[in-house]
Amino acid sequence: MNVLTIDGLTVDFKTGEGTTRAVEGVSFSVPRNRTVALVGESGSGKTVISQTIMGLLPANARIVSGSVMLSDPGLAGGKPVDIVSLDPSGPKMRAIRGDRIAIIFQEPMTSLSPLHTIGDQIGEAAELHRKVDSAQARELTREMLRLVRFPDPARALDAYPFELSGGLRQRAMIAMALICHPALLIADEPTTALDVTIQAEILKLIKDVQQELQMSVLVITHDFGVVANLADDVVVIYHGRIMESGSARQLFADPQHDYLKALLNAVPRFTMNAGERLVPIRPIEPHAGGFLVKERRKAVETGKPLVRLENVSKSFITRKGGLLGARPREFLALDDINLTINRGECVGLVGESGSGKTTTAKAILRAISIDRGRILYDCGDGPIDVAAMRGEVLKDYRRRVQLIFQDPFSSLNPRMTVNDILVEPYIIHRIGTAEERAERVRELMRLVGLDPRFLRRYPHSFSGGQRQRIGIARALALNPELILCDEPTSALDVSVQAQILNLLKDLKSELGLTYLFVSHNLAVVNYISDRIAVMCRGRIVEVGPTKEVVSDPLHPYTQALLAAVPEPDLDARLDFEALDARKASEPALWPEPFRLTDDDAPTLVELRPGHFACAPGLADGAMPAALMEAAL
């Protein structure tokens, strides 16, 4: 029996340029107590479908044809209802929305009102649909928070969203969606904005509550790892049409449609062989030549240390304290970081949000000053302290080190044309004449596979992937040696991600670049980097060659991170029982010799050749070899 049956749904959007068809002839169903995954890239119409089911389509959308039948014994009258026939803001639809169908969104940060308590916002749905008074609603909310495993439900009732971490906020969202025990839960990219360890916990939670409440789930995602771990059935959508649907096992084992095959090929996996390339759906060919290859300057040899961080520490003062005693608190963002990046290699910097990855990158860029330690950069005449650079030396350093940002949408000035954006570095550094600059800018465009004719356009007319390529072109404009990539693909779809990763790989080999690749996605880092450094709470806990770190992680935190990555493989599902994110990211709870208290220096110990782990317990070398073996 199906809770939801969509039949021949077609939705149009009226825009300034006419009518666009967002969804065309879509039919699928969600059976009772099952999980269906709706998979597709951004812009494929997945969200439009979820909005149609919720009756929340924007004003410029029109349902042209089709039906969305909801059949659920909990409905008033008990008969199946066609949602399309209801007035979206009428009382009948409002009675269904939030009661029989509920939704959780991608961004737990913005989907809760910052001015109202969690308890107020969750209990509201119960008051609306269950005819309970506020005291009963509070009781129901407490019950619900317990169900979604809030550490302290009674206290959380009066907490405000900004007092909670991202994972807890998403739990609160789930509690809000489930308080009326809906027949269908729509999860719209429920874990995309979360760290891997938190993602694994949320996936586990969705699975658990589904069992407990006997409901159906429609997961909307572009992440095949999530699909493999959650879904019973899969529906693949492309440009508003269903390409393929069937059971998860069937689709993963034997994808029929070219699009699905291509999508699966674009996902980086741990099982990839060395040298194996991802196959993006729309591959691009970088054309390196001209000034980027010709113009060489004095630099250190390939394989020699380019940047060395020595005992770098940085703390931020958070001056928060409300009205009572605003006491400044110190927050240690970087604790005694030691890291070397050799010329020509790509070092992946992995960790959860708030672990200090971006701070490290910014420190190298000298965008922030460090409190202790040194950052040494070798321009070819031996290492120089970055903090001591002045005048021309600093300007030269700025040319050598560049940054690629995470968010391609906000990192490009919407009021500048692509040409302005790319020419700006030359103007600042007074390089070349107007003609030379124009020539270089065209070359940069070709290099990232964009047509130089696009130069006069503004950023808004490009897709996310294209914008990220403009960002890369801007970073390459001054012919740098070292590029700091700050989560360059985390805002992109898998297929576009594959395209950008391949582009970065090709550029690195053609132009002899060095990367520091910051990411929370281990699979991505595994694909692109030669060495991996894992960060947790401002410390580097493990450094080593990529293959070794991934196949033989020494540190418990790295092990936990790896265990939490959902693989797009039905036979390698997450072991939900073994997960315990809170314990894994708490340095004081790590087992000996890795245990780290606030007073310990995070000393890296070489446990395998070239493979270090932070193990203060082994630091003085006093531990006998036998014990060391046992500890590992």
Add this chain to the structure above:
Amino acid sequence: MIFYILRRLLGMVPTLLVISFLTFFIIELPAGDYISNQIAALKATGESSSIAKLEFLRKEFALDRPFLERYLVWVGLWPGPHGFDGLIQGNWGWSFEYDKPVAEVVGPTMPLTIVLNAATILFVYVVAFPIGIYSATRQYSWGDYGFTFLGYIGLATPNFLLGLILLYFSNRWFGLSIGGLMDPQYIGKPWSMGKMMSVLGHLIVPTIVIGTAGTAAMIRRLRANLLDELHRQYVTTARAKGMREAHLLVKYPLRMALNPFIADIGNLIPSLVSGSVIVSVVLNLPTVGPVLLTALQSQDQFLSGFILLFVALLTLFGMLISDLLLAVLDPRIRLGGRAVS
């Protein structure tokens, strides 16, 4: 909380000193002072009999001393001819123009000024809020365009022109006397029912005149703020819960859109006193505005200095009040310290 308020109040002291110094400095920028100008005028006409009296006044008010000393005597941090006797000691100074103590000049105008400006602020809020909400929720509808058009006319029309036109019509149609805040027969009379009604009737025109520009600006601001909030994800979340649109609007986005207006209270309080100088002059309203203007023109320095300083003090208190209100209404400010970063 108490500690915070005390700290803020203490912080006001140096701020006020700096403001008073700047005020005094700027007022004294034109050459000469009220009395030396008078002396010069008398000398020019050949009259010298009252010069001696003026010279005495100069000494009396320490105007013959150097600039810094003059300032300190005014504030009350330096002994003048009568010992420490300045603002701090509660002596607000002497108005040469009116030949009365400043307190007696400003005092009687204060209640009417506050009544008029409070009425204006109330008018602005009462009119702007419903229209702003309507415009935002029905963006690009005929109503929205209509109010936008009216708003721009309100912003663009000079206040005094609008005032004169309205005065003319209210006189023609309702028989209200032109100018002033009450019919002439009530001036100087004790308060009575008739005087009250007359004041209320005369308040209407100035309130509308002073309030139009503010209303128009506020409608635009509320509309823009609310439009930003309406597209936020948490509004969709509330809608997905099945809330009624009107209920949802008031509880979530409107509440968020209010913050800038609460922050604005700090600016409103000083405008209670100084908000309507030009209109008051044109409509001949007995408020502080015209007094300030004449005081500035004739270099009646203690009078103008006191009014300016008083407005500055009100600004500081307004800021404190809006900060406290914001903290009460916005948990992010109140509880920021408890957040996990």
